[in-house]
Each structure stands twice: as C-alpha cells, then as structure tokens.
Amino acid sequence: MAQMTSRRRTSTRISALGRASLLACALACTLSLKPAFAQNAVAYQPALDAAWAAHTSEALHLIDAYLAKHPDDHAARLDRARFLAWLGDYAKADDALAGFGADDQEAAALRARVLAWAERRDAALALNTPLYAADPSDYDNAWTQALILRQGEWPYQALPALAAVQAVKPDDKDTNDLAKAVRLPLFSSIGLTPSLYSDSDHIEIRSIGADTNLWLSDRWRLLASATRREHSAAFGGPFAPLLGDNQVDEDRIGTGLRFAPSPDTALELWMGNSRIDSGVGSDNKTIGHLLLSQRASDAFLYALTFDRDRVDQSPRALAVMRHGLTADLRWTPTLRDRFDARIASDDFDDDNHRTSVLANYAHAMYRGGRVTFDLGLQAEGQHNTRNTGNGYYSPDRYRRYAAVASSYISLGQEAGLYLSAALGQQRDETFDNWKRATDVNAELTVGIFSHWQLVGHVGYSQRLNQFGHYEGTTVGLNLRYRFCEFRASRCPSVR
Template identity: 30%
Template sequence: MKLHWILILVLFCSAPPTLAAPPIPDAGLRAEMQDQWADAVAIYEQALQTNPAQAPLWERIADIRATRLNDPAGAAQALSEAVKHAPNDARLHAKLSQTHAVAQQAPAALVAIDRAVELDPDNATYLRARGEIAAWNGNHAVALDSYRRLLVIAPNDADARLGIARINHWRGDLAESERAYHTYLLQRPDAEAAWMEYIAVVTELGDYARALDMLEAHVRRFGDSSAARMQTARVLSWAQRPTRALALVESLDPTLRDDYALGYTRTVALHYAHRPREALASLADVAHLRPDSPESTDLARFVRTPLRSSATLGFTYVAGSDDVCVRRFGARGEYVINPETRLFGGGDRQWLHADTGSGFEKPDGGTAFGYNRAWLGIQHRLSPALSLDGQVGNGSGEGDGRFIYQLGADIQPVDALALRLSRRQDLHTVSPRAAALGIERRANTLDATWTPDLRYTVASRFAYDTFSDDNDRWEAQLAPRRAVLRTQRFNLDMGISGVWFGYDRDPGNGYYAPSRYQRYALTAFGYWKISDDDGVSVALGFGPYKDNTLGGYRTGSDISAEGFFGIYRDWYLNVKAGVSDYGGGDTGAYRSRLFEVNLTRRF
C-alpha cells in the first residue's frame, strides 16, 4: 500500500508546476547537486521567510522531504503551505492528499483530494484517488460516489467496477456487491483474487451450494491454494458440514497460526459439530486476536446465545371449524450448568372448550375442561453425536392427577443426517370429551433430517402411538425441498410433502381417528431477513387430501407466518400464526387457525 502511494507521489512530483515562480536560490541548487538535502531545505526555508508566497518553492521542499529525507509529515506540512498560496491548483491539492496518505494522515488526505476533485471534477486520476482514500477512511458513501463518477467518464473502467464491488461488500450491501463483481469479472475473467472476493460475497449471502461450486471451478482454473482451502472451510462450516471444515482447518493451521479468519472458521465449525466447550475456547482465542471488532462480537453472540440460561412466558390459541378451541398459558425455564448439561422445567394451564352439540363436549354435557401441568427435566450431551434428555412431571384436571414424562435422544451420526427419537406420555388434551374421559396418549416418534448436499433437504417423521382406550395410531411424513433462492434479504425453498396416518378404530372418544388419512402438497418456505437479530418466515402448502370417509380427494391449503425478534439479544420474541383447511387435525376440523406467542429473557 505504501509503495502504491509513493509511486503516485513520484508521478505527481514529476508534473510541472502550474504557477510562475521566482528563481530558485542558487545556493539551494548547489546543495542539491552535492546531495546536501537538509542544507538545501534550510536555504529554501530562509528564502521563504522573506517571501512566503512561493508555492513552487514550498513544493520543492516537499519533494525533498518526501523523496530524499524520508519525512512524509514534513512534506505534507510544506505542501499545506504551497496550497495556501495556490488555492485553485488542483494538482497541488491532489499531491498534498497523496503526501498525507504516505504520512498515514487519512482524514487530511481525504480533505485534500476532495478539494482537488472540486477544482477538476472530470479528472479520472483524482476521482480514483478519492475513491481509494475515502475507502481507507471508511467513508463508503464518498468512495462509491467517486467510482460511480469515474464510470460516467470511463464506462468500461474495470477497476472502478472492482472498487464499487469492494465498497459495497465492506458496507454490507451484498446484493450490489455481487452484481458489481459479476460485471467486473466479465471484463477481467482471469482476476484470481477478485474471484475469491466474489466467492466470499456469495458465501455471506448464504448461498453455500453456489459458493462451493464456484470454489471447485476456481481450483480447476487457478490451481489449489491456501486461500481456496480456507474459503472452502468457511463455506462448509456455515453450511453445517463441520467434519470436512475442521479437517481443512487443521491442515492449514501449521502455516497459518494465529490467523483470525482461520480461527473464526474453526469456532463456527466446532459450534455446529456440537462441541460447545471447544467452541468457547476457540472463541476466546479469536477474540484475543481482535478483541473489539464487530466480527468478534457477532461470533460471540452466535456461539454463546444457545448456552445462556433463560426464562420464557408463552400463550397458544388453537381453534377449528368443529367448534373446539384450546388456550394454553405457561412458563418454562432453562438453567445451563455447563456447556454440555442443563436443567429445564416449567408449568402451564390449558383451557379446552367445545360448543354444545359439537360432539366434543364432556360425557356429562359440560363444554369446558381445565388441565394443569408441571415438569422438571435434564439434558446432557454425551458426545458430539449424542444428546439425551428426560423430563417427569404431573398433570391434573378436575381432581384427576397423572404421571407425565418425556424421553428423548438427539443423534447425529454424520453431518448430513440428524435424528430425534422421543417417547412421551400425557393426557390427550384435544377436546373436553377426550380429556374428561382420561384418554392418555403414549407417543413414539422418530424425526429425521437428511441433507444429501447443500441444496436439498429431506425431512421425515415416523410415529407410532398407543392410547389408553386401546387404540393405536401410525404416521409417516416425507417432505423433500430444494434451496431455490438465497439473497441478502430473502431465502426461498420449494418442495413437496406427503402425510399419511391412520388409527385402528374410531371409538368416538373426542378425537379424530380415521382409518386412513393422506395429504399431498406443493410447499414453499420463505424467510425475510430484517437483520441478523430479526426475521419473518412464511410457509405455504397446497394440494389434495382425503380420508376414508371421503369418496375422492379435496383440495386444501395452509399458510403460516412466524416472526423472530431478538434472535441473539437478551429479550427474544417469537410470534406465530397460521390457518389451514386441510383437515386432518386432532379433532378433524376442516378449517383451523393458530396463534402463538413466546417471550424469552436470556441471562
């Protein structure tokens, strides 16, 4: 960088002065010829005491200080005097700017080059220098203005395109940065470094599959390099492929010890590898390298937020066209003992209501039922591949108490496959009738999420439930989807889904129990990224469904929206609402609606 500025400075030094000037003192010239540079400066300064309004002589002193005495600050001071006596000389202001830059005086350099551009607004050299100096100052608006004005003068200026791409990246405008890099690389397809910068932008957009494709093409074209391997590790870490990412990090570590970017990638990979204690240690190392940087702060929030204790208040409302509604209000909390172990517990109150004549009233004709629960549990991660949890509690309603419990295991044998195996037992609180009859549900569920590559996800569920009224239920779900769009503000996945379930019989005990239900849908999942802390998701489904009571398929649809506000902040608000006319719910309602809100305080 310094050499770059010095070369520009030399070019300016070689330009002829624009002002007529008194003769240069002969004694000073003789001192220069004998390489007595300090003496020459002293002679010129003595002459200026008599007549300071000699811009060329001030400029000559600046040249000597810059190129012979290695005194950039002194050179800048001399040129500052020169421009006082030649205030409309754009060349002198530009030269002063470059001298300030060599002296590491960034704000002064920007002021001087601004004046040069003001005096000569169509000078491409000045505009380019203004863009570079403004970027150095962190003044992205001025830098962008400079490069855009440069493109008006020279529409095919590739370096101006590159400047726009970089500035937009630094200011966080990833969409504009991506477009500018694309345009630049059409002009300069062999710019290896710019390709790597472009890939970094695509990675930050969250388009990990495309970033990985671009990296593979980059290696084929330019050969393998530590930069390519480091960026590959970064993509894989954010794409939740920590095993490969950590292998690349370890291969690079011997040659890049104390490298901030490498440590950052290691921390993210350890987090997704379910190695929280090691992730915290890596975070400490990274923060030590750049303790006050925004990147370190964001990384700390990302790693530490899931490890914070919390308390949550929640309310849920569910209602359907079968005149049954359920309201639930509760509180729950988590206490993190250490990175691998946490205690959790909570309690809630459920109010169930059914209209008279709906068929879901209590056996005695009552339309309401209240149910209270309280529970306490523990979760412990035994290894990166296995976490176990269990909870026990008590449920009571209208004087009838019962033991409730849930057991679970999260299993991740490989990066691409995550499993959740659970068993729970509780009162089947879907209607006043089912609850008053004391129908108990023992649910056994296996949820699986398979991501064969970075574009496709296959979610599935297999369940088998038994009920205390000697009924059984089976269920299967399959929902493949593909990442279609990844931008700075919006992500979109599209796919298909199928749901199948059935019961042994329909005992008429206040819950929907078809012998077979099936539903198929085209699905879409969108997420609007308001900020790193806030976002809104929308899920849509549309397609046919039927059960054993229908002679043919009907068309159904559903839509749900969910807001996430404060994802990494102390206070976190989660709001969800949805409507569906698919039927197939717990009471078989053709139309149903849901509203849920949870407020969490982290500690």
C-alpha cells in the same frame, strides 16, 4: 374434524428443523466475512466498492462481467465466492470454490468458513483445523474455528478460539458478532408461552406456560415447565366431555435433565404430572418423554422419542392416554436440498393404535442476503385400527399431499420473519373424492442475539371436507429471557 390441533402440532414439530436451518442461515448472514483482497485499487475495483457498500448483488454482477473477460484472475474468483457467501448462497459459493486446487490454502480457508455457515461441521473442521493448528493466533482461522465449534452439543469448545480472536482484535465488529454467535447456544433461559387455538368445530384451547432451561455444566442442562390449559367445546357435541361441563381444565408440571455425552449426541429425560378437572372430579396421570438425538454426519440427523401423554385434540379426548414412539429424520444430501420426515407409532388406552408419517422436501430456490425462498413438497398419511368416537380424529386411511413454499426475511441483525404455505389435497375413507387442504403460517422473531427474545406465531388452516368447511387458527407468543453471566467463564463478553 378435530384432528387439526394434533396435525398442526405435528407439522410444527417437523418444520421446526427447517426453521432452525433458516435461522442459522440468518445468523450466518449477519456475520461479516473479511475479504482478503488488497486495499490498493484493482482491475475490478467497482465490484469491491459495491460489496463494501452492502450492494452485494450488484457486486456479483460486476465481478461476473469482469471474469467473463479475465477468467483466470485468482483473486477475482475468490472474491466472487465471497460475494456468493455474503448473499447466503452457500451452495453456489461452494461450487465456485471447488475449482481451486487442493493446495490453495486461501481457497481452503474460505471454503471452511462457507461450510461452517452451511452447518457442514465435519467438512469445515477437516479444512480449517490444520490451518488453525499451524497458527492459532491467526485472526481469520481462529474466527472460523470458533464459528464451527459453536455448533453441536458442546458449544463451549468454541471458547478458546474465540479468546484468540478477541486477543487480536478486541474491539472489531466481526469479533463482537462472533462473540454473540458463540454465546447464543450457551445461554440458560426462562420463558412464558401463552397461546390460543380455535376452530370451526367450536373447539378452543387456551394455554399459558412457563419453562426454564438451565445450563448446569458443559454437558448437563436442567429442564422444568408448568402449564395451565383450558379446553372447551360445544356442549353436548362430539368433542365435549361425556360428564361435567363443556370445559376441561388441565394443569401440567414436570422437570427433566438433558445430557450430551458427545458433541453429536444428546439424551433427554422429562417426567411430569397432568391433572384434568371436568367439574365432576379430577384425574391425575404421569406424563413424560425419553429422547435420543444424534447428528450422525454432516448430512444426516435423527431423534428418537418415546413419550406418554394425554390426547389433546379436544376436551373429550383428554381422558385418553397415549404411548408413542417417534422418529424425526433429517437428510441434507446437498447444500440445496433438504428432506425431513416424522414417523410415529402410538398406542391409546382405548384399544386404538395409530401409525403416521409426515414427510417434507425443500429445495433452495433463492438466496438474496436478506431473503431466502424454498419450494418443496409435503406428504402425510395416517392409519388407525378403529374409529373410537372419543373426541379425536382416527381415520382408517388419511392421505394429504401439498406443494410447500417458505421464506425467511431478515429484518436486521436482531429480527427475522419466517413465512410458509402448503396448498394441497386431502382424503380419507369417508370422502368420495379429494378435497382441498391449505395451511399458512407466520413466525416473527425479535431479539435473535439479545437477552430478551420475543417470538410471535400465527397459523391458519382451511380444509374442505365431507362435513362442510373447516377452519382453524392458532396464535401464540414466546417471551424468553436468556442469560449466562452467572457462569462468567462460559459467557463471552460483547462490547
């Protein structure tokens, strides 16, 4: 049942958008939001004291109790929205701010920042840009404008607003936090990525790669990578090469360019070569991809990818080439709900054709400042025109449904842990009934804002199927060095 290598990679790609959103949430939670309440004692002072002491949940409880008796206190209602934003509950904060009038500039400024944290860039700009234009030297409005403009394909647009912030309060902690956030998407990077996959079908894939992403200019990036992979399977089995040893070595190298014609659109072209050696000769193939990604609106993003690559589910499958067209879609109709889908059509050079879909829905259940928790559903389907026997899974009709839970745990400003589990059922045309399908994944990130970043991930699948008990595991590291000082004008300083 060697399909799990490909399926796990597909799941990783589709869930990457979700993890990026959680990381953005973690980023926002690390940034301060200066309250606008007066320094003099007020009627709900215990709530403010609790908030300043970082006991935000307690502060929210206290201010709710106060508002139950004084529902028309304008300042208290604004501070309640701030406390919700501090907890990372942007949906509730936005709901709280919807009750203020359209001409309430203080509420509009706060809502703009909440929407910026929630990655609703267009809506945030519509609210904050007039405030910023009226007074570009205002610290809070410039701070929010920089936070908004760092999003998207042209993050350098945030630099003038950041400069205004740094001119007003150069040594303030909020200023330094903002500078870290703004320069993060401006970094170039080099990385090292070792990984190991193994499963109960006796397939093992050992990989080590190096890559670079170099910021050439405000719209162009240079991409390059080189990878060495060793694929092995039980000798004489259905996944071992037809000729040669039970191991196939693959060397991959390639380079490409990424171009952003607008803040919402990017084009990426990457071309390379894959060389495999099974011990009886080598085989060189051209590989690559062409990608178009666009943020169509605050709520809808998509990416279209045409690619050519080897089928990497087993040593035998590596001899098969695949041409694919993939659509990755993301829709966030509310600040609580997220839909992701990956729809793919693949042609193989062994006369097989595949269509597949993987869809996810997630609902924000809890936002607690340092912890987020989502619940959702996942559905997967796959159809192949023929069962090739070429070392990769090619069912006529595969179906899987699962309940999914995920959580992001902030371990401080520089570290976070992402956890996910999918518990479901699977079936294809060879099964006489539904069988269990379980996936568990964990990813630890250290150095969210730092030059050096380490990401460790582990994944585990346990599936009951017609052939017995399937288990598969993946373990990997991503060690990355990020830099931008060689372009000083595009590298905000952090004190």
